[in-house]
Amino acid sequence: MELERISITVERDDLRRFDELLQRRQLGNRSEALRDLIRRRLIDEEIELGSGPAVASLTLVYDHEQRELARQLVSSGHAHHAQVLSVLHMHLDERLCLEVQILQGEPHDLKHYADRLIGLRGVKHGQLVLSSASLWEGDGTTGHHGSH
Ligand code: NI
DSSP states (O other): OOOOOOOOOOOHHHHHHHHHHHHHTTOOOHHHHHHHHHHHHHHHHHHHHOOSOEEEEEEEEEETTSTTHHHHHHHHHHHTTTTEEEEEEEEOSSSEEEEEEEEEEOHHHHHHHHHHHHTSTTEEEEEEEEEOGGGGTTTSOHHHHHTO
């Protein structure tokens, strides 16, 4: 692996908070952390532009008492049954639910599906994490990213 030294300019306050974060979360030094961020961004781009099936997890936190929401989530899941491989549901408290959906399909379709659900009224938080098995075949980086 050939390394290149770069110099970057960032706001002082952001840098101070970044250093604190690295220390608190034991993420290594600035160089390691930035390499990781750059790599993650490149992977995201590769997955989004690439064709062929991706796998993904979609995490949703929502208020199940929000009118129509539970019904909308179920009917979306049925409409996309070929892509929704598995759903883990946990009742967080009297109102809030945590749901993790395991998805498989074209990246564009998965993003579209996720964006629609995350945008529904009553969904407090949502995040789609895309990955693709084909990205990792034989490049030796699986172990590194497996640790996150
Ligand atoms: Ni629930």
